[in-house]
Amino acid sequence: xxxxxxxxxxxxxxxxxxxxxxxxxxxxxxxxxxxxxxxxxxxxxxxxxxxxxxxxxxxxxxxxxxxxxxxxxxxxxxxxxxxxxxxxxxxxxxxxxxxxxxxxxxxxxxxxxxxxxxxxxxxxxxxxxxxxxxxxxxxxxxxxxxxxxxxxxxxxxxxxxxxxxxxxxxxxxxxxxxxxxxxxxxxxxxxxxxxxxxxxxxxxxxxxxxxxxxxxxxxxxxxxxxxxxxxxxxxxxxxxxxxxxxxxxxxxxxxxxxxxxxxxxxxxxxxxxxxxxxxxxxxxxxxxxxxxxxxxxxxxxxxxxxxxxxxxxxxx
Amino acid sequence: xxxxxxxxxxxxxxxxxxxxxxxxxxxxxxxxxxxxxxxxxxxxxxxxxxxxxxxxxxxxxxxxxxxxxxxxxxxxxxxxxxxxxxxxxxxxxxxxxxxxxxxxxxxxxxxxxxxxxxxxxxxxxxxxxxxxxxxxxxxxxxxxxxxxxxxxxxxxxxxxxxxxxxxxxxxxxxxxxxxxxxxxxxxxxxxxxxxxxxxxxxxxxxxxxxxxxxxxxxxxxxxxxxxxxxxxxxxxxxxxxxxxxxxxxxxxxxxxxxxxxxxxxx
Numbered sequence: 102x103x104x105x106x107x108x109x110x111x112x113x114x115x116x117x118x119x120x121x122x123x124x125x126x127x128x129x130x131x132x133x134x135x136x137x138x139x140x141x142x143x144x145x146x147x148x149x150x151x152x153x154x155x156x157x158x159x160x161x162x163x164x165x166x167x168x169x170x171x172x173x174x175x176x177x178x179x180x181x182x183x184x185x186x187x188x189x190x191x192x193x194x195x196x197x198x199x200x201x202x203x204x205x206x207x208x209x210x211x212x213x214x215x216x217x218x219x220x221x222x223x224x225x226x227x228x229x230x231x232x233x234x235x236x237x238x239x240x241x242x243x244x245x246x247x248x249x250x251x252x253x254x255x256x257x258x259x260x261x262x263x264x265x266x267x268x269x270x271x272x273x274x275x276x277x278x279x280x281x282x283x284x285x286x287x288x289x290x291x292x293x294x295x296x297x298x299x300x301x302x303x304x305x306x307x308x309x310x311x312x313x314x315x316x317x318x319x320x321x322x323x324x325x326x327x328x329x330x331x332x333x334x335x336x337x338x339x340x341x342x343x344x345x346x347x348x349x350x351x352x353x354x355x356x357x358x359x360x361x362x363x364x365x366x367x368x369x370x371x372x373x374x375x376x377x378x379x380x381x382x383x384x385x386x387x388x389x390x391x392x393x394x395x396x397x398x399x400x401x402x403x404x405x406x407x408x409x410x411x412x413x414x415x416x417x
Numbered sequence: 418x419x420x421x422x423x424x425x426x427x428x429x430x431x432x433x434x435x436x437x438x439x440x441x442x443x444x445x446x447x448x449x450x451x452x453x454x455x456x457x458x459x460x461x462x463x464x465x466x467x468x469x470x471x472x473x474x475x476x477x478x479x480x481x482x483x484x485x486x487x488x489x490x491x492x493x494x495x496x497x498x499x500x501x502x503x504x505x506x507x508x509x510x511x512x513x514x515x516x517x518x519x520x521x522x523x524x525x526x527x528x529x530x531x532x533x534x535x536x537x538x539x540x541x542x543x544x545x546x547x548x549x550x551x552x553x554x555x556x557x558x559x560x561x562x563x564x565x566x567x568x569x570x571x572x573x574x575x576x577x578x579x580x581x582x583x584x585x586x587x588x589x590x591x592x593x594x595x596x597x598x599x600x601x602x603x604x605x606x607x608x609x610x611x612x613x614x615x616x617x618x619x620x621x622x623x624x625x626x627x628x629x630x631x632x633x634x635x636x637x638x639x640x641x642x643x644x645x646x647x648x649x650x651x652x653x654x655x656x657x658x659x660x661x662x663x664x665x666x667x668x669x670x671x672x673x674x675x676x677x678x679x680x681x682x683x
Binding site: 143144145279280281283284306307308309346347349350351352353354355356357358359360361362363364367368 | 460461573574575576603604605606607608609611612615630631632633634636637638656657660661670671672674675
């Protein structure tokens with residue numbers, strides 16, 4: 102059974118005096134319990150817009166979000182329904198997602214569900230989550246400025262956990278951290294997903310990090326998913342030229358590997374009217390068929406590229 | 418003329434703290450040859466940015482500096498303000514991590530690129546504009562003429578970093594200090610900036626001190642790499658040798674932390 106289901110999501114912005122921008126254009130994703138779905142792409146591809154919709158923080162222009170089959174309605178000035186509290190988000194910057202003037206414990210207590218009990222029990226429960234992310238209980242009485250970035254991000258994760266989430270949505274949770282604290286936070290997240298059987302949508306521009314963590318990887322380019330599949334398969338046998346370009350751009354610690362290969366051009370303007378394959382302008386292997394937009398095709402490992410389509414592949 | 422451009426010997430820096438001076442750099446030594454890219458790797462707080470700031474005398478007030486800094490055959494003396502002023506920009510220029518913070522959002526690129534050239538190099542308006550276009554071509558920014566009339570928000574992060582590099586190169590510095598110049602960028606864009614720095618080195622003989630937390634970035638770029646930890650150089654070796662047979666446990670830990678090779682226990 103799928104836990105979180107995004108169907109044909111579209112997100113639009115209307116900047117003043119400019120054309121409508123379709124930041125996300127028909128994206129479908131599912132997250133199952135105990136599964137980590139990684140979403141990668143360059144900045145400006147619509148990852149964070151999708152994350153906000155998935156977490157119910159903003160309304161999609163089209164499509165719907167379902168948590169355990171129930172539709173998630175975007176958050177307005179109302180209190181969240183109990184079921185929707187199951188969607189929790191971990192943000193990129195723990196320095197701004199935690200309140201600098203309140204102790205860690207008081208912020209954790211905010212999220213404790215009412216059925217946990219009162220007073221002492223709630224406190225014990227909150228402290229339990231703190232130890233779960235590998236921090237000492239003594240951290241509870243301290244303030245955010247007394248911690249390092251990696252510790253703060255673990256507190257932010259504990260804050261998401263006290264609400265007993267079904268799904269965690271992590272939008273670039275380790276981008277602001279050092280490599281060694283990145284490794285720790287990634288490890289904490291991965292263990293929690295396995296232990297607690299929660300699902301996780303892990304959004305990052307770092308393909309290598311997603312490879313390490315995610316069971317399924319989806320690659321997004323200009324508002325669309327261009328390739329998705331089991332992580333190892335996608336990494337070993339990338340089918341879309343964009344996925345290949347992303348992998349080739351990762352610097353290797355092998356001194357003989359040479360400089361990483363740069364992909365020509367920049368992510369296009371999402372406001373531009375587009376025909377055909379979105380990646381066409383930067384694609385090293387574009388050909389005539391790319392004037393039509395390819396659909397995501399395939400069973401387990403899906404790809405939206407004419408090169409992978411046997412009929413057109415032969416025709417070219 | 419010797420090949421040595423920059424030599425740092427036994428550099429120590431102490432910053433004032435609430436309980437007396439706090440040592441932030443200890444016995445740091447490194448050299449950069451002409452036309453060479455040298456990498457400094459380490460995590461935040463390891464002293465890598467402090468080293469860069471010391472070279473340009475951008476330390477907080479009250480900092481105590483000891484040791485010798487030699488640049489281009491002469492000793493860098495922080496007390497000699499006039500000499501330091503001549504070194505900044507002409508001798509050593511710097512590119513920072515966040516290009517959106519390095520450029521003024523409300524001034525056109527043209528104004529920001531030509532202002533310091535007119536002041537420091539004494540160029541006329543037309544000369545400065547021609548030089549700015551030449552610089553933007555060197556950093557491979559498309560349509561330089563139009564770029565000069567545009568504002569920072571009209572560019573992507575990668576393009577802004579190219580502009581920041583162009584601005585740093587304006588006075589033809591001999592050494593460019595790049596402090597995590599690609600950390601805020603996408604991998605695809607990062608690859609482009611690395612290629613750019615490498616070509617500036619081979620075409621113009623630019624020396625670069627490249628500061629990063631990612632050893633992988635240095636693998637094919639830097640000839641020599643120094644690994645910093647707790648304000649000390651814990652390992653310093655030719656990059657290829659350092660990556661193939663890291664001698665210090667911290668270097669090994671940095672390599673292991675790279676997501677590429679590590680596996681998460683399941």
